[in-house]
Amino acid sequence: MSTDFHKSYDAIVVGGGHNGLTAAAYLARAGLSTLVLERREIVGGCCVTEEIAPGCRVSTTSYIASMLRPEVIQDLNLAQHGLRMVPCDPAIQVPFPDGQVVPWWANRERAKAEFCKISAKDAETFVRVDDQLKKLARYLQPFFLEPPPEIDTASVSGWTDLFRVGRRFRGISSHEISQLISFLTGSLGEFLDRNYESEKMKTMFLANNVYGKHGGPYQPGTAIGLLFHLLSGGEHELQGFSGHVMGGMGAITQALAAAGRKCGVEIRTSAPVAQIDICNHRARGVVLEDGTEIRARIVLSNADPKRTFLRMVPSGELGEDFLQAIRGIKMDGPCAKVNLVLAEEPRFTGTPTEAAPLERTFYTLVPSLEFAERCYDIAKFGEIPEELWVDCVVSSNADDSLAPRGKHILTCFVQYVPYRLRQGTWDENRDLLGDRVVRKIVEYAPNVPNAIIARQVLTPLDLERTYCLTEGNIFHGDLRLEQLFFMRPVAGWSHYRTPIDGLYLCGAGAHPGGGVTGAPGHNAAHQALRDWKKGRFKRTAG
Numbered sequence: 001m002s003t004d005f006h007k008s009y010d011a012i013v014v015g016g017g018h019n020g021l022t023a024a025a026y027l028a029r030a031g032l033s034t035l036v037l038e039r040r041e042i043v044g045g046c047c048v049t050e051e052i053a054p055g056c057r058v059s060t061t062s063y064i065a066s067m068l069r070p071e072v073i074q075d076l077n078l079a080q081h082g083l084r085m086v087p088c089d090p091a092i093q094v095p096f097p098d099g100q101v102v103p104w105w106a107n108r109e110r111a112k113a114e115f116c117k118i119s120a121k122d123a124e125t126f127v128r129v130d131d132q133l134k135k136l137a138r139y140l141q142p143f144f145l146e147p148p149p150e151i152d153t154a155s156v157s158g159w160t161d162l163f164r165v166g167r168r169f170r171g172i173s174s175h176e177i178s179q180l181i182s183f184l185t186g187s188l189g190e191f192l193d194r195n196y197e198s199e200k201m202k203t204m205f206l207a208n209n210v211y212g213k214h215g216g217p218y219q220p221g222t223a224i225g226l227l228f229h230l231l232s233g234g235e236h237e238l239q240g241f242s243g244h245v246m247g248g249m250g251a252i253t254q255a256l257a258a259a260g261r262k263c264g265v266e267i268r269t270s271a272p273v274a275q276i277d278i279c280n281h282r283a284r285g286v287v288l289e290d291g292t293e294i295r296a297r298i299v300l301s302n303a304d305p306k307r308t309f310l311r312m313v314p315s316g317e318l319g320e321d322f323l324q325a326i327r328g329i330k331m332d333g334p335c336a337k338v339n340l341v342l343a344e345e346p347r348f349t350g351t352p353t354e355a356a357p358l359e360r361t362f363y364t365l366v367p368s369l370e371f372a373e374r375c376y377d378i379a380k381f382g383e384i385p386e387e388l389w390v391d392c393v394v395s396s397n398a399d400d401s402l403a404p405r406g407k408h409i410l411t412c413f414v415q416y417v418p419y420r421l422r423q424g425t426w427d428e429n430r431d432l433l434g435d436r437v438v439r440k441i442v443e444y445a446p447n448v449p450n451a452i453i454a455r456q457v458l459t460p461l462d463l464e465r466t467y468c469l470t471e472g473n474i475f476h477g478d479l480r481l482e483q484l485f486f487m488r489p490v491a492g493w494s495h496y497r498t499p500i501d502g503l504y505l506c507g508a509g510a511h512p513g514g515g516v517t518g519a520p521g522h523n524a525a526h527q528a529l530r531d532w533k534k535g536r537f538k539r540t541a542g
């Protein structure tokens, strides 16, 4: 066993995902000597750009930046470190089996005019619902960048927290409260059935929601995505912003790493942490897989809660109740990713010939709510559905530097698939999944199969093995009401602290959850800094 005590740090961040890098940058900016230890040979976690064929770069996992917090972009000067995003316009686009392609334009009047072609009544409803959703989303917005309230009426801090929440809702009417509760608990499908007459219009909303989470659109709790997608994002704080990142999603984490280094963050890659080093119930560093010990006064884990508490914290350090709660977190990742390099641009039937490249970039292949519901039902019993919901982005049309001239990148997010297969293994079924995805695409873009030069299939098992996502869950824990807000990662521990003094959780498993937001990293760093300023982590001997 080797020791690396000649240099100890104020803070070690385990994991160089975008949240770990965000946390590290804020800590270093506040003057803490900070080390990031990343298991892989590159930083970024599931916000990366990787070469999958010579000269062909792809956002292998996450692929659209929709909720990256404007405050993080500005505080860390990410634009100066090379981050550039181009708004997705259309924000989404759905080709239907009858050949009609419906874009959802970023400009509301333009979107309304487009939806009028489907149903004049629904186009009017769209404006009313959009206003309603945007207003409600504004109430939730502030909670993103602050710890959720710890409901504890036996303590002063519990009452202070409740007061803080109450102030956030100042001015809300009882009608809005009931709307808010029904969006938080209700189903997307029933909401859409109540409000829209056209199946195509309902499908447009479906295509913009329920990504990565458990549950078909008729399951309670699926309407919440309607509000999440209207939180403001991007450099200019636009409500409902979504963007293509120039250079792929890895440009976000490269910018975060550069911002951190500028403040003094040290980043080591190929440095897997085996264990959090704990003495007297207090974190005092880490032990790498090669046995190297590194000391720090605080440790922040960017790994998911199960990996952190069930693998890295030595057994015996945590109480059984806490461990039981962590084991109970619903993960079971329901998604996969298929990345393709093509010898020509995919031609989606029904796309107008005059469409600009950016308008030929985003295609969501999901024909109806019933289709999606059936797909989830099949997957939840451990089968790979014959018919899949595939979200396609021709990212080389948004950024032609991603592939050599003439070649194209088609990155495809797939749901729903099971993490646990009823029969066989994912290693045996990887090609079958890839084939089914291509078979779905061919219904809409017939030239794709003959144009494939390279294909990368990432099953839920691959997401676990390569990207270190326990059970392949892309959000470090399903985004369901009982796993959100003051119940994330588990009730009683939503303030980024953990039962181990000096150990914090800073990844998507903490509030406000998954997606490329930077919010958990930002919030965890600020919590640690508040504790630091109170002098909780004074250096001790040993």
Ligand SMILES: Cc1cc2nc3c(=O)[nH]c(=O)nc-3n(C[C@H](O)[C@H](O)[C@H](O)COP(=O)(O)OP(=O)(O)OC[C@H]3O[C@@H](n4cnc5c(N)ncnc54)[C@H](O)[C@@H]3O)c2cc1C
Pocket: 014, 015, 016, 017, 018, 019, 020, 037, 038, 039, 040, 043, 044, 045, 046, 047, 060, 061, 062, 063, 064, 065, 066, 067, 271, 272, 273, 274, 302, 303, 304, 307, 312, 335, 336, 337, 413, 463, 467, 468, 469, 474, 475, 476, 506, 507, 508, 509, 513, 514, 515, 516, 517
């Ligand atoms: C296929 C897929 C598609 C997605 N699409 C989108 C999308 O389009 N838009 C969006 O906003 N979000 C999307 N997401 C979700 C989003 O990418 C994640 O929720 C988010 O990136 C999580 O960030 P994080 O920093 O919290 O964790 P991660 O990105 O998971 O980073 C954790 C890091 O910790 C490292 N690590 C773990 N254990 C150790 C250890 N023992 N030692 C050292 N390092 C360790 C890991 O290697 C990893 O780098 C997608 C995710 C996936 C997988």
